[in-house]
Amino acid sequence: MTxxxxxxxxxxxxxxxxxxxxxxxxxxxxxxxxxxxxxxYEALARMTATPExxxxxxxxMAEEQGIRAELEVACLHAAVLxxxxxxxxxxxxxxxxxxxxxxxxxxxxxxxxxxxxLEVSEHVQVADYxxxxxxxxxxxxxxxxxxxxxTGSGYAxxxxxxxxxxxxxxxxxxxxxxxxxxxxxxxxxVSFVAFARESGASVVAEGVETRDQLAALRDAGVHLxxxxxLGRPGExxxxxxxxxxxxxxxxxxxxxxxxxxxxxxxxxxxxxPSLYVERDGLLRCVAQRxxxxxxxxxxxxxxxxGQAYGSNTLLVVEDVATAQHYLxxxxxxxxxxxxxxxxxxxxxGALNIDSTRPLQxxxxxxxxxxxELVGERLATLHVDRDSGPLARLVAxxxxxxxxxxxxxxxDVLLDAASExxxxxxxxxxxxxxxxxxxxxxxxxxxxxAILGIDVLxxxxxxxxxxxxxxxxxxxDDGAVGMVGTDGLRQAGIRSVVVVPIRPxxxxxxxxxxxxxxxxxxxxxTIELLELLATQAAARLETLAHIAALRRxxxxxxxxxxxxxxxxxxxxxxxxxxxxxxxxxxFDVDDFKRVNDTxxxxxxxxxxxxxxxxxxxxxxxxxxxxRLGGDEFAVLLPEATAHEARSVGDRIQLAxxxxxxxxxxxxxxxxxxxxxxxxxxxxxxxxxxHLYEAKRARAEFTSLQxxxx
Numbered sequence: 001m002t003x004x005x006x007x008x009x010x011x012x013x014x015x016x017x018x019x020x021x022x023x024x025x026x027x028x029x030x031x032x033x034x035x036x037x038x039x040x041y042e043a044l045a046r047m048t049a050t051p052e053x054x055x056x057x058x059x060x061m062a063e064e065q066g067i068r069a070e071l072e073v074a075c076l077h078a079a080v081l082x083x084x085x086x087x088x089x090x091x092x093x094x095x096x097x098x099x100x101x102x103x104x105x106x107x108x109x110x111x112x113x114x115x116x117x118l119e120v121s122e123h124v125q126v127a128d129y130x131x132x133x134x135x136x137x138x139x140x141x142x143x144x145x146x147x148x149x150x151t152g153s154g155y156a157x158x159x160x161x162x163x164x165x166x167x168x169x170x171x172x173x174x175x176x177x178x179x180x181x182x183x184x185x186x187x188x189x190v191s192f193v194a195f196a197r198e199s200g201a202s203v204v205a206e207g208v209e210t211r212d213q214l215a216a217l218r219d220a221g222v223h224l225x226x227x228x229x230l231g232r233p234g235e236x237x238x239x240x241x242x243x244x245x246x247x248x249x250x251x252x253x254x255x256x257x258x259x260x261x262x263x264x265x266x267x268x269x270x271x272x273p274s275l276y277v278e279r280d281g282l283l284r285c286v287a288q289r290x291x292x293x294x295x296x297x298x299x300x301x302x303x304x305x306g307q308a309y310g311s312n313t314l315l316v317v318e319d320v321a322t323a324q325h326y327l328x329x330x331x332x333x334x335x336x337x338x339x340x341x342x343x344x345x346x347x348x349g350a351l352n353i354d355s356t357r358p359l360q361x362x363x364x365x366x367x368x369x370x371x372e373l374v375g376e377r378l379a380t381l382h383v384d385r386d387s388g389p390l391a392r393l394v395a396x397x398x399x400x401x402x403x404x405x406x407x408x409x410x411d412v413l414l415d416a417a418s419e420x421x422x423x424x425x426x427x428x429x430x431x432x433x434x435x436x437x438x439x440x441x442x443x444x445x446x447x448x449a450i451l452g453i454d455v456l457x458x459x460x461x462x463x464x465x466x467x468x469x470x471x472x473x474x475x476d477d478g479a480v481g482m483v484g485t486d487g488l489r490q491a492g493i494r495s496v497v498v499v500p501i502r503p504x505x506x507x508x509x510x511x512x513x514x515x516x517x518x519x520x521x522x523x524x525t526i527e528l529l530e531l532l533a534t535q536a537a538a539r540l541e542t543l544a545h546i547a548a549l550r551r552x553x554x555x556x557x558x559x560x561x562x563x564x565x566x567x568x569x570x571x572x573x574x575x576x577x578x579x580x581x582x583x584x585x586f587d588v589d590d591f592k593r594v595n596d597t598x599x600x601x602x603x604x605x606x607x608x609x610x611x612x613x614x615x616x617x618x619x620x621x622x623x624x625x626r627l628g629g630d631e632f633a634v635l636l637p638e639a640t641a642h643e644a645r646s647v648g649d650r651i652q653l654a655x656x657x658x659x660x661x662x663x664x665x666x667x668x669x670x671x672x673x674x675x676x677x678x679x680x681x682x683x684x685x686x687x688x689h690l691y692e693a694k695r696a697r698a699e700f701t702s703l704q705x706x707x708x
Contacts, residue, residue: 014062016049018070021077023047026233027085028477030092030204030226033218034248034261037268040090040117042226043079044233076108083114084239092117094149100135114143117168121149129163136164147204149177151192161195168224169196173207176227179220180212186220193221221251247370249377258377259287262370268354269363270369272330275374276305277341277349280395281402283309291354295327303327306336309350314371315339316364335359339371343379392419393528400539406430409543413511413536414443421497421527423515426452429458431507438509446493446514453487461498462510469530472497472521488514495519497526499533503541511536556626558604559611567625570635575679581637582644583679585686586651586668588630589697594662606658613654618647644670667693 017023027041039606045055062071072095079093091112097120099105109116118139120132134334136146147168148161161169169192173453179185189205196203205217208227217225232479252258260277266273276283276298283298283305295303299312307316307325314339320326326336329437333354341349351371353363396416403409414426425444432438438459442450450458461471473495488496495515502508511533554566562570573579588594588610595603607630614624614632623635634651648668655666669690 002195012049012051012053012061014058014065014067014071017047017058018067018074021048023074024235025075025078025081026235027082027237028233029231030090030224032224032264033214033222033228034251035265037264038089038231040092041085041237042092042119043094045075045078058065068096069099069102069104072096073102073104076105080108082197082236084112088115089237090115090117090145092119092147094119094121096121097132097135100132100139107143110142113139116143117145117147119149119170120148120164121438133163150206165199166201168202168204170204171222174208176205176213176217179205180210180216182564186216189217189220189222193223196223197221197257202249215586218251221253226699247373249373252377253381255286255378255381258374258381262374263287263289266351266367266370269353269366270357271359271363272333273354274305274352274354275349276309276352277378278309278347280398282398289460291330296341304336304338305350305352308340308352309347312340312342312347314364314368316359318359330354332356337364337367339368341371341378342375348375348378363418369702389420389525389528392416393532396420396532397535400535402490402541406540406543408442409536409539413532414441416532417511417513418444420532421513421519421525423495423497423513423519424517425514427458427512427514428501428509429455429462429512430509431459433507435707444514446491446516447492448649449493449614450488450514453491457487458510458512461512462500463510470497470499470526472526474521480485492516495521497521497529499526499529501533501537501540503537503544505541506543526565559608559626561611561614562623562625564625564627567623567627567633567635570623571679571683572623574635574637574673578675579676581635581670582639582641582647582670582672583670583682583686584634584644584648584651584670585627585637585683585690586632586634586648586666587694588655588659589665589667589694591630591664594664598662602662606662606664609658610655613658614651615652617654622647638670641670641672644672663698667697669693693706 024046025043026046027043029038030040030042031037032039047053047058059068059071062068071134076093076095079091084091092107093116095105095118100118100120110190116139118136120136140146146164147170148164148166149170150172151161151169171189171192175185175189179189187279189203193203195201202223203221204224204226205213205222206226208214208217208225210229213227214225214229240470247262249261252261255277257279262275263273267289272288274288274291274294275286278284278300281300283300283302285294285296288294298306300306303325304315304317304323304327315336316335317323317326318335320328320333320336323336333356335355335358336352337355337359338350338352340347341351351367353359353367355363360458396412396419398411399416400409403412408549410428410430413428417426418424425442427448427450428441430441438455440451440455440458461635493514493516495518496512497514498510498512499675500508500510511529554562554569556563568706574581588607591603594606607626610632611624611626614634617632618624619639620637621637622639625633625635627633634647636647636671639647648670652666652668659665667690669686669688669692671677671689673679675683677685
């Protein structure tokens with residue numbers, strides 16, 4: 001008997017799906033785990049033909065029938081039929097890598113490209129990553145983001161992720177299924193999260209179906225998730241059941257993640273938030289929303305943000321037009337509020353909101369609450385500041401910008417040089433322009449040993465490195481030492497770096513670091529030290545220019561005394577600080593006759609000698625000024641009336657040694673400044689006494705030499 005053969009079922013005709021209505025799209029929400037907000041929807045194809053099969057099965061049959069590309073393009077048309085999701089949410093669509101450059105795909109997706117996420121699956125092997133990268137770059141130029149789909153299930157997962165550098169890494173459902181009880185799977189998920197954090201991507205977990213899975217994913221730091229637990233696919237933009245919106249920071253592992261979370265949360269209020277954290281004495285912006293440009297590196301006290309940080313108090317500015325410290329960086333802002341971020345009651349940063357509408361009490365309350373949550377999270381992170389050599393150089397450069405004296409610069413250099421090189425002792429040798437021998441400033445455990453070396457020997461090292469930017473030991477104790485380093489080696493130093501400091505207009509000095517440990521020094525570290533020395537030289541040059549300009553503005557060029565501007569500045573300080581003491585004003589009598597008789601050069605010489613004489617009779621701390629012409633003044637802080645008259649007498653006596661030979665003299669007026677007499681009143685009294693003295697001297701002279 002011949003067996004009956006059952007005929008095979010006919011293969012479905014895939015081309016029927018290409019007709020209108022053959023494919024419809026369902027949209028599944030993608031939820032941000034930190035606050036349960038929907039950030040986008042994935043478009044999932046649903047085929048209406050029979051028999052009922054999943055999209056993957058239909059795509060395999062389409063490939064067998066040679067129309068896979070046509071079917072994928074039809075799926076894309078169905079995905080974008082409803083346009084884009086609301087509220088700037090993203091639209092995720094799947095696409096084979098081979099179709100990224102297809103003109104039909106471009107035509108279908110270009111209208112929504114600015115809020116599109118292209119999911120490139122790992123299930124399809126990539127033949128040429130360079131071609132794929134070029135096509136992805138074209139989409140990224142349109143504003144499209146990239147996701148690697150099904151990570152952990154297909155071809156060469158890590159290679160795929162590394163080569164594509166996606167914005168999103170979508171974990172396959174196979175990784176999610178056991179993440180709540182399988183330690184190995186959890187470790188793998190954590191590793192993807194760590195990688196994403198370093199590369200600036202976000203991790204999306206697919207197929208989340210249980211609360212235990214969701215809790216494990218939150219603990220692993222996963223950013224986004226989708227699945228039946230969070231929302232089933234629907235015909236439109238159906239959001240999952242929403243809980244009261246709350247800021248969740250417990251899964252933020254870095255300061256940057258905390259900043260992103262709190263700024264995303266506050267942006268929903270319709271404001272422009274920014275989070276600043278103090279670093280090296282400046283407020284650095286770690287996250288912001290809604291701002292095209294950012295004011296970064298704010299000094300404490302600068303702007304409303306700096307004011308809130310510096311005062312450690314919440315500040316609310318209802319009208320920025322009337323705010324004294326407001327820094328305008330964004331047009332249209334009408335109100336601003338800022339709260340300090342506190343850790344152990346100490347301000348470590350500031351959370352700010354700018355608003356183009358009036359701020360409501362609820363806005364300020366939420367800002368305050370978020371600031372408290374950020375402070376609590378930062379207190380638990382224990383994130384070490386970047387303390388590498390480059391970070392130390394940056395910190396030192398900032399401190400150098402604030403240095404106002406050579407002593408300040410020395411402090412920065414000595415601290416930073418030791419930190420950058422990890423060597424125990426730093427030395428700064430500074431020359432003097434007035435012919436005095438150079439001086440050495442040493443900080444560290446080898447201070448006594450180095451100060452025992454002749455400073456001229458140390459200073460001579462500048463000449464030996466004049467043709468180079470540095471000189472350092474090579475780590476060989478038995479090798480021949482450089483000329484001029486015998487003293488260092490005899491002091492037990494086994495490692496040393498010498499870097500010259502060369503201001504453009506001053507004598508060069510040197511910066512050196514030393515250690516009794518043998519240390520293998522590397523060029524990258526030496527270059528940082530050279531750059532530090534260059535920055536210090538530039539700051540020294542700047543201070544020298546500032547000092548020269550100040551001398552030019554406040555010093556009389558003929559006598560070297562303070563000029564009238566310096567005198568007025570000193571008077572203002574006396575009045576502001578309520579200084580008591582005395583003021584003496586005096587001028588040369590018959591000075592015109594000296595110029596007419598002996599010439600102006602002799603008159604100038606006499607004024608210069610007169611200034612030298614005045615310097616010898618005033619007390620340390622007294623100020624001597626040339627007000628102009630032959631007029632002078634002395635300010636005598638804390639002087640009594642008796643002491644002031646005594647100084648006036650000494651001034652007259654000193655002046656007589658200069659003036660008598662030229663037939664000139666001096667008149668002095670003295671008055672005291674006290675609690676019952678202001679500086680202005682004292683100046684009027686001193687002027688009155690001066691002119692009384694001049695009249696008395698003139699009358700005396702006329703009696704001695706009557707006219708006939």
